[in-house]
Amino acid sequence: MGFDMPRVCLAFLAFALALAGCAGPRAVPPPLAAAFDEPYVLATGDRLRINVFGQPNLSNSYTVEADGRIAMPLVGRYEVVNKTPDQVRTGLEAKLKTGFLRDPNVSVEIEGYRxxxxxxxxxxxxxxxxxxxxxxxxxxxxxxxxxxxxxxxxxxxxxxxxxxxxxxxxxxxxxxxxxxxxxxxxxxx
The missing domain is CATH 3.10.560.10 (Outer membrane lipoprotein wza domain like)
Known part of the structure; x- marks a missing residue:
């Protein structure tokens, strides 16, 4: 009585797959873990609450549009995608400082997440x-x-x-x- 090689291979494969299904969760691979812990960056669909101190006409809620920008008075279309809220704050202060406001004080909060x-x-x-x-x-x-x-x-x-x-x-x-x-x-x- 000899071995039926295809049947033995098939049985071994089924056993190996069963064991693999029993394995517990694996840790996040180290190179990916660092990427998963990066600071939050804005993307299409996020909604921001931007306050410009002393300027109620500029303070409002803005949604990140499909092109990755918000449309804000005096600033125009401003790109925010792939930036942190703090980077957006710094950029808006710089834009407003160039000819519109002497010393703008801007705050940027995430009002709604994608x-x-x-x-x-x-x-x-x-x-x-x-x-x-x-x-x-x-x-x-x-x-x-x-x-x-x-x-x-x-x-x-x-x-x-x-x-x-x-x-x-x-x-x-x-x-x-x-x-x-x-x-x-x-x-x-």
């Missing part, structure tokens, strides 16, 4: 409003929980930072940022 997205094995995949302090587990709860076939101890997180896109498998306790895409994978067994 949404996050959740896909895959959840009950209600889609786009949802971001909540400050959110984790991947909170995002799953917002999407009405896991479907019966979901991998329930980790998710795949995709984050855009500048012109680069980072993707990593993360534990459910990992923090989510506005604009992130969370994918809940399907388990095989």
């Amino acid at each position: 949404p996050f997205y959740i896909l895959g094995e959840v009950n209600n995949a889609g786009q949802y409003p971001y909540v400050v302090g959110m984790t991947a587990q909170n995002a799953v709860a917002i999407a009405s929980g896991f479907s019966p076939r979901a991998v329930k101890d980790r998710v795949e997180l995709t984050r855009r930072h500048g012109d680069r896109v980072y993707k990593a498998e993360v534990p459910l306790t990992y923090p989510v940022r506005p604009g992130d895409t969370i994918t809940v994978n399907e388990r095989w067994f």
Whole structure:
């Protein structure tokens, strides 16, 4: 009685896949971890509250438009995408100082964040409003929980930072940022 090589290989492959499915969440790879911890930068869909001290006509809410700019009186179309709120504040003060105001004092706050997205094995995949302090587990709860076939101890997180896109498998306790895409994978067994 000899070995049936195709059957042995198939059985070994099925066993290896079963073991891989039992593996716990892996740590975020070191090069990606640094990118995931970068300071928050603005992108399309964020809403800013800009206050110019002593200038009520300039103080208002501004939405980052599709071209990455806001439209502000005296300043015109000002690019804010890929900048931190503090960088926007500094830039607006410099713009207003050149001929409009002697010593502008500007504050920039994020009034509303762009949404996050959740896909895959959840009950209600889609786009949802971001909540400050959110984790991947909170995002799953917002999407009405896991479907019966979901991998329930980790998710795949995709984050855009500048012109680069980072993707990593993360534990459910990992923090989510506005604009992130969370994918809940399907388990095989």
